[in-house]
Amino acid sequence: MPSEVETLLLGGTANRGLVVRVGDTVRRPLRASSAATHALLEHLDRVGFTGAPTLLGIDPQGREVLSYLRGETVTAPYPAWSMTDEALDSVARLLRSYHEAVADFRPVGLEWAEPVPSAYVTGLISHNDPNLDNVVFRDGVAVALIDFDLAGPGSPLWDIATAVRLWAPLRPDADIADVRRGRTLTRLRRFADAYGMTESDRLRLVDAAAENHVWCMDYVRRGAETGHPWFHQRWTTGESELTDRTNQWFKDEAQTLRQALLP
Numbered sequence: 266m267p268s269e270v271e272t273l274l275l276g277g278t279a280n281r282g283l284v285v286r287v288g289d290t291v292r293r294p295l296r297a298s299s300a301a302t303h304a305l306l307e308h309l310d311r312v313g314f315t316g317a318p319t320l321l322g323i324d325p326q327g328r329e330v331l332s333y334l335r336g337e338t339v340t341a342p343y344p345a346w347s348m349t350d351e352a353l354d355s356v357a358r359l360l361r362s363y364h365e366a367v368a369d370f371r372p373v374g375l376e377w378a379e380p381v382p383s384a385y386v387t388g389l390i391s392h393n394d395p396n397l398d399n400v401v402f403r404d405g406v407a408v409a410l411i412d413f414d415l416a417g418p419g420s421p422l423w424d425i426a427t428a429v430r431l432w433a434p435l436r437p438d439a440d441i442a443d444v445r446r447g448r449t450l451t452r453l454r455r456f457a458d459a460y461g462m463t464e465s466d467r468l469r470l471v472d473a474a475a476e477n478h479v480w481c482m483d484y485v486r487r488g489a490e491t492g493h494p495w496f497h498q499r500w501t502t503g504e505s506e507l508t509d510r511t512n513q514w515f516k517d518e519a520q521t522l523r524q525a526l527l528p
Contacts, residue, residue, distance in 0.1 A: 275340065290321060292328040299329060301375035302413045305367070305390055306331075314366035316359055316409040334409045339397035346405040347397070348444045353432055353452055355407040356400055357459035360428055363392060363410060364421045377417030379484060382476055385426075391419030395428040422466045426473035427481070429456045435474050435522070437514045440507055450525040457526055471522045475515035482508040 271285040271292070284293050296302075306320045318331035339347040346352060367390050381393065392399075393415040401409040433452040434441060445452065457467055485499060486508075515522075 286333055289333045291331045291333050292324055295327060295329055296414060298376050298378040301372065301377050302416060304372055304375060305370065305413060305416055308370045309366055312366050316362060318411060334401045334411065336401040336403040336408060338401055343443055350455055352405055353456055354459040356428060356432055357456045359407040360395060360424055361460050364389065378415050379417065381419045381423055381480060385420050385423040385473060386418050387420040389420055390416055391424040392416050393419055393427060395424060396431055422469060422473050425460060425462065426470060426477040429453055430474045430477055432456065436511045440510065453522060454525050467526045470526060471519055478511055
């Protein structure tokens with residue numbers, strides 16, 4: 266019997282070169298937090314949430330086996346359809362659907378990957394990494410989240426901050442090299458509206474996004490310092506300088522960003 270063909274899946278940083286497709290399944294390395302991630306995926310499957318992979322087991326090589334979700338993820342160079350306002354709206358709606366599906370998940374005694382700042386922990390298990398290449402699209406509409414490696418106790422606000430920071434994006438205009446340049450404020454407000462954010466969360470969103478940037482870049486920096494090849498490459502080829510510019514930008518533009526979110 267011929268061996269199963271493994272096709273490398275591109276995208277991501279932490280597991281780059283280690284995630285493969287086999288037929289209609291995806292095989293990924295196990296992690297210290299895998300038991301927690303698996304419990305989360307099993308909960309989402311039980312409640313009928315179709316916007317996440319289904320856990321299928323562990324293969325003979327000791328890798329987790331997940332269902333393959335057909336569609337497209339967004340990797341550079343970004344296709345035109347992925348930068349539209351309609352695509353942005355669909356990401357916000359997908360994130361809202363995920364939060365509704367996970368709202369009653371109350372895990373106990375599980376080890377999660379990377380704690381988020383305590384000010385943004387409300388009991389909900391957030392995805393924590395809705396990056397462009399972690400969202401599956403079909404016909405230009407976001408339909409699923411993948412790569413739950415950083416999932417853990419957080420809040421809807423923390424997930425929104427992560428997503429809008431990456432999708433708006435929230436960074437200096439000179440560091441935006443695509444059609445989103447010049448549209449940061451419009452897309453920030455649009456994401457908040459499409460999600461249906463509460464007034465109280467809107468008031469905290471800019472600070473949450475600034476703190477999320479620090480949290481995320483600290484994770485990358487630590488990965489680089491401990492010898493992870495792809496994090497090291499990323500951090501030493503401009504990410505460190507971009508991090509400093511973006512941190513200062515959040516301080517300089519905070520009031521303008523907050524104003525954009527007001528009615």
